[in-house]
Amino acid sequence: MNIVLLDANTLANTSLSALHNLGQLTEYGNTLPSQIVERCQHADVVITNKVVLDANVLGQLPNLKLICVAATGTNNIDLNEAKKQGITVTNVAGYSTPSVVQHTFTLLGNLLGNVHHYVNDCAQGMWQQSDMFCRLDHSITEIAGKQFVIVGYGTLGQAVANVARAFGANVIIAEHRHSKTIRQGRTPFEDALKQADIVSIHCPLNEKTTDLFEKSALSLLKPSAVLINTARGGIVNEHALVNALENAHIAGAAVDVLSFEPAQNDNPLLTYKGDNLLLTPHIAWASKESITRLVENIAQNIESFYKGRTSNIVV
Known part of the structure; x- marks a missing residue:
């Protein structure tokens, strides 16, 4: 053979x-x-x-x-x-389910806890300059008690839901956008986004999910909400996401995937200069x-x- x-x-x-x-x-x-x-x-x-x-x-x-x-x-x-x-x-x-779940919460923990900023502060010697035992320069937010919306409830989405519940979050499973029927245990897509503190994407990329998160969908989120995408880049419109981040329509985002890979220098997520975006190079699957x-x-x-x-x- x-x-x-x-x-x-x-x-x-x-x-x-x-x-x-x-x-x-x-x-x-x-x-x-x-x-x-x-x-x-x-x-x-x-x-x-x-x-x-x-x-x-x-x-x-x-x-x-x-x-x-x-x-x-x-x-x-x-x-x-x-x-x-x-x-x-x-x-x-x-x-790759265990690996993707782990990376999803690694991104989320960094985003909510501003871990990346604190690591950088330590590297810059700022802890040594503190007038108390710690530094509290960046906000730290818990997952517990948050409205945790999952978009895509297959094997990965279900595994993420289990961990989110273990953290004490209230899990909301979003129904397909534009669906005429709402399955038991699901919440209409738009209603789910309006409630969300955290949105984690785990659906496949297809005709129905391409640009699923464009300007109108992102506008439904609270200014305090964060978005995690470890699924496929084309599900989130990158220009719309940058606009939402720049204008504080959402608090932050963490993205492991882009619409075109390997990354291109002109991708709006790579040219964005704000500190409320985390990018990793499509590694969620790769333990x-x-x-x-x-x-x-x-x-x-x-x-x-x-x-x-x-x-x-x-x-």
């Missing part, structure tokens, strides 16, 4: 022994669009995290039987063309344990496919 891994660098030097045991594995750190066909020409299995396999590419790979997406989202694969050509596509779901689970699950998907079993099949 010929297995080609197109973007091994996304796996952070994690052991690939589980994949090597399945056949002949060829690894490439990164792959440009112009290199895909040549590298995959004789592949039975292609593993990709973010490399795009569109209809044109798939049409030039007659030996390809299986595409393993090293992620949950499959928007980098032309699923219709894959199905048309009889190519099976698998993904991996749930592998060492998470990536190990990812590799193991990819190997299981390949093994299951060749044994005629169903495992995480998308098409």
